[in-house]
Amino acid sequence: MTSSEKNIWIGFDLGGTKMLAIAYDEKWNPLGRRRRKTRGREGSDNGIERIASTIERLLTENELTKEQIAGIGIGCPGPIDLAKGRILTTPNLGWDDVDVAGFLKKRFGCGVTVMNDVDAGVFGEYQFGAAKKASCVVGIFPGTGVGGGCVYEDKILQGANFSCMEIGHTRISSDTRASGSATPGTLEAEASRLTIAAEAAKAAFRGDAPNLLKSAGTDLSEIRSGALADAIAKGDDIVRKLVEEAACSIGIAVANVVHILSPDKIVLGGGLVEAMEDLIVKAVKKSAREHVMPVYKDTFDVVAATLGDDAGAMGAAAWAKRQQTSPKV
Secondary structure (H helix, E strand, O other): OOOOOOOEEEEEEEOOOEEEEEEEOOOOOEEEEEEEEOOHHHOHHHHHHHHHHHHHHHHHHOOOOHHHEEEEEEEEOOOEEOOOOEEEEEOOOOEEEEOHHHHHHHHHOOEEEEEEHHHHHHHHHHHHOOOOOOOEEEEEEEOOOEEEEEEEOOEEOOOOOEOOOOHHHOEOOOOOOOOOOOOOOEHHHHHOHHHHHHHHHHHHHHOOOHHHHHHHOOOOOOOOHHHHHHHHHOOOHHHHHHHHHHHHHHHHHHHHHHHHHOOOEEEEOOHHHHHOHHHHHHHHHHHHHHHOOHHHOOOOEEEEOOOOOHHHHHHHHHHHHHHHHOOOO
16 A cells, blocks of 8 residues: 555544544555544534544554545534535534534545434444345434434435434433433433433432442443443343333334334444343344334344444445445436
8 A cells, every 4th residue: 555545444433422533445444443532512613623633643543644545434423414514413412513524624635424423333234244235224323312324225314405314313202301302202312321321320329229339320421331231230120121111112213113114124233232232132122023013023123233333434434435436426
């Protein structure tokens, strides 16, 4: 690989708590990676600078140059203006109307494709992971919020102007509990890791989850997916119940999606699923089958993502390459 060739694709996954940049060659071999905390609440100006500096550190640490970058793909939470490459809003970061594409194009002098982060993760699983050869795959990724994405017949399902599949903000309950948006009773309000952690903290405070109290206390920032999984393994039945209830809510959302799109594959991803894969996948599958019309019960499968943290970055890079190199019709 010579420094004059533009043969590196950068995939970037911007999450609620962490950001990850990975450099790939044209055969999708990773050339290096850089992970940092997002620190989203410090504001969008600081955040977008942090994105750029993370990519620059990735290049420096792996003896790569800006001149080698063929293009950048970046997955961002929340609705995206696809034509302009702008973040419209990110309820869990507090960013609004951020020109991601314009900023990165000026900084790196290459094409930049901005997409929803779960769209990126689902496309990664479709191309390289758990959903290869699926006709229609829907991804649901519970984390700080709950993101959704869909690939239908080799294309990401996107709206006329903006990204879509904001499944976390669809209402599935009459409950008045709200989440990152103002609408109560949403899937995100019922099933995000943040919601589970908040309820688990209450249980720990009351003395109903002694193992969680001992390992993580009642601080939400300390009650991560691994802490929840560890508490369940050590016998905190109330924490198990909270996770199963959240998974049941995800199953109801899956049933709604099955009735609309009839996907053959549902992929569950994110740190929460990785930490408790068997428990969550089993509960979601059971709930979904209970809530669909009988004719649909055996038409779809619910599986866990297989690419882990790399799904979003890899999917963003692959979609960017497709968008930036395919002939425009």
